[in-house]
Amino acid sequence: MSGTTPLVVVGDTLLDRDLVGTAERLAPDAPVPVLDGCSEHLRPGGAALAACLAARGGRPVTLVTALGTDPASRQVRELLEPVVTLVELPLDGGLSEKTRVMAGRRPVVRLDRGTGRAADATDAACRAVAQAPALLVADYARGTADAMRDALASRAVRATLVWDPHPRGGPPVPGARLVTPTGEEARRFLGLEEAADDTGGEDLLTVARMAEQLVGRWQAAGVAVTLGARGALLSHGDSPLLVPAATRHDGDACGAGDCFAATAAGLLGDGALPAEAVQGAVAAATRYVAEGGARTAVRERVPDEPAGPETGAAGEEPDDGVRLAHRVRAAGGTVVAAGGCFDLLHAGHVSMLQQARGIGDCLIVCLNSDASVRRRKGPARPINPLPDRIRVLRALQCVDAVVAFDEDTPERLVARLRPHVWVKGGDYSVEQMPEAAQLASWGGQAVLLPYVDGRSSTLLATRAAAAHERRGRPVPGTEPR
Numbered sequence: 001m002s003g004t005t006p007l008v009v010v011g012d013t014l015l016d017r018d019l020v021g022t023a024e025r026l027a028p029d030a031p032v033p034v035l036d037g038c039s040e041h042l043r044p045g046g047a048a049l050a051a052c053l054a055a056r057g058g059r060p061v062t063l064v065t066a067l068g069t070d071p072a073s074r075q076v077r078e079l080l081e082p083v084v085t086l087v088e089l090p091l092d093g094g095l096s097e098k099t100r101v102m103a104g105r106r107p108v109v110r111l112d113r114g115t116g117r118a119a120d121a122t123d124a125a126c127r128a129v130a131q132a133p134a135l136l137v138a139d140y141a142r143g144t145a146d147a148m149r150d151a152l153a154s155r156a157v158r159a160t161l162v163w164d165p166h167p168r169g170g171p172p173v174p175g176a177r178l179v180t181p182t183g184e185e186a187r188r189f190l191g192l193e194e195a196a197d198d199t200g201g202e203d204l205l206t207v208a209r210m211a212e213q214l215v216g217r218w219q220a221a222g223v224a225v226t227l228g229a230r231g232a233l234l235s236h237g238d239s240p241l242l243v244p245a246a247t248r249h250d251g252d253a254c255g256a257g258d259c260f261a262a263t264a265a266g267l268l269g270d271g272a273l274p275a276e277a278v279q280g281a282v283a284a285a286t287r288y289v290a291e292g293g294a295r296t297a298v299r300e301r302v303p304d305e306p307a308g309p310e311t312g313a314a315g316e317e318p319d320d321g322v323r324l325a326h327r328v329r330a331a332g333g334t335v336v337a338a339g340g341c342f343d344l345l346h347a348g349h350v351s352m353l354q355q356a357r358g359i360g361d362c363l364i365v366c367l368n369s370d371a372s373v374r375r376r377k378g379p380a381r382p383i384n385p386l387p388d389r390i391r392v393l394r395a396l397q398c399v400d401a402v403v404a405f406d407e408d409t410p411e412r413l414v415a416r417l418r419p420h421v422w423v424k425g426g427d428y429s430v431e432q433m434p435e436a437a438q439l440a441s442w443g444g445q446a447v448l449l450p451y452v453d454g455r456s457s458t459l460l461a462t463r464a465a466a467a468h469e470r471r472g473r474p475v476p477g478t479e480p481r
Contacts, residue, residue: 005269006060008128009084009262010148011047011138011164012118013065015072015097016294018043023103033103043294044079045098047138050164050258051084053288054136054266057320062132064125066091066118066144087128089147090119096142105252105292118143126151134160134269136261141168149173162265163220164257165189174219177268178277180261182226186210189217204233204242211235222274224281226260228253234278243278245286246357246397252293259288279397287400290361291324292331321364321403325417334360337419339410339435341368343382345392348425355449356423357398364401364417365393366410375408409434422446 021035044052047065055061061084067073068091076095080086093116101108129135129151137152139145145152149170155161156175163172163179167188172179181189190210211223215237224234231244263284267277325335336359342349357363367389373382382389386404393402405413414422414435421444422435436446 004059005134005266005271006062006132007054007134007136007262007266007269008062008064008132009047009051009054009136009138009265010064010125010129010144010152011050011136012140012142012144013048013063013067013076013080013095014045014140015076015095015114016043016045016049017041017097017099018102018294019099020102020104023108033108035101035103035108042075042079044076045255045294046096046140046142046258047144048076048080048084049255049294050136050138050262052080053255053259054262055083057266059266061085062087062128064128064144064148065089066116066142066147068093068095068116070094070114070116072097072114087122087125089122089125089144091116092119093117096140100254107254116142118147121147121151129155132159134265135162136265137161137163137172138258138261139164139166139169141166146170160265160268162261162268164261172218172220176218176220178222178224178264178274179214179218179220180224180226180232180257180264181214182228182257183207183210186214186223186225189214207233208235208240211240212237224260224264224274224278226257226285228256231282232260232278234274236274241275241278243275243282244397245282246354253289255294256285256289260285283397283400286397287324287362290331290333290400291327292333321401322416324362324401325364325419328360328362329418331361333362334421335362335364335417335419336360336421336423337364337366337414337417338423339366339368339414340424341373341377341382342389342393343373343377343384345389350396352423352425352449353393353396354398356421357400359421359423359447362400363398364403364419365399366413366417367393367402367404368410369404369406372406372408411435411438414438418442418444420444424448 018041019038020041021038023033023035025034026032027034048063051061051063063084064087066089067077072095094114095116096114099111125148129148132155135155137145153173156173161176163176165172165179165181165185167185187210190213207225211225211233212235214223215235222234222236224232226232229245234241260281264277264281267280328335336356338353338356370382370386390402393399403413411434422439424433433446439446
């Protein structure tokens, strides 16, 4: 997630620890798995994870949270200080710690310790909230939201406020722009009996009714009930909007709710509509799980690589795409890339991109710049300029990143991305793809996907030009070529 509007995150920080190993045998003295080769991974948890996720695209983030002088607080503080601006509340007791013992990507057991709670609000914390254009409350029921409630209630009517609630915490303050409970949390807040459908989740009618009730109960502008791999349902108290996830992943979903809330808060702060923010949040949470979840969430460093000429295309830096590819590879996932002009986006493009996304764990589109399109298609093309083509492609849930390049072919950019799979539509042949030999050099594969017959940007432009000519109004730039 990238954006420019500063975000203030208010909530409870935890220290998360993963002990990761491989389990291939049982202990001789008990029927329990033995983990070999354990390694320890520390990261900020709770509201601190949400703050890190909001900041990793370059957004200025301030975290209002309770920290003490105990060892866990000191460790978290060291992890956070390079990433976010800290405004600390006093902490009574030791910081909460969560330790997961992992066999590969699967948790075996979780160990919790530390019962510290936030004490009183401070003047510095109240000033940070009072000046915030956008706020995210990440409540983990350890006192920070309660301590800051008066300041948050005063600011809710003037700032964009997203509240990620906890069943053991207090309700959101009135006037929140968006509240983001899970389906299980929504049910608990309403005091309902457990009523899951045969897929293991709530049926959509029940979710819609719960969201409608919570909008009224919490006096919120909107409630987005997150449904895990099924996406999210947004309600403003009437007609609900279901935003499904483009793909499903069986990876580590720990922290996906923080990713959803942080993305939604950032997008709303940047001026997005609630429906746009929820769509972006679902896509971001899906990518988060695909990339490896919490274990890779705050490891942003990419090995240094020389920048190529493609970095100048309309100000579009490839770094986000390169980082995404690096994270997915590091988590053991499959990186898929596709290239093209995508001038007039049509059904054939969408079908090909949806199929491509289904091959792996992320899809990066390598997009010809305007100059590159003109060299390939002629001086009347592209019809849509690069910023518009990027925006349309990014709006597709099956697309995880878009990177522009200036050359005639994307080989320099592909060398930086190093995808496992390179995709083209079936109107090409592998022999026509200069990227095929390049992919093979690092063990990748170039593939063709079925082509939707009769769909092309050139054909659409020709039809549009012919229609306008029949009306006596030819459109410059759409002449048949």
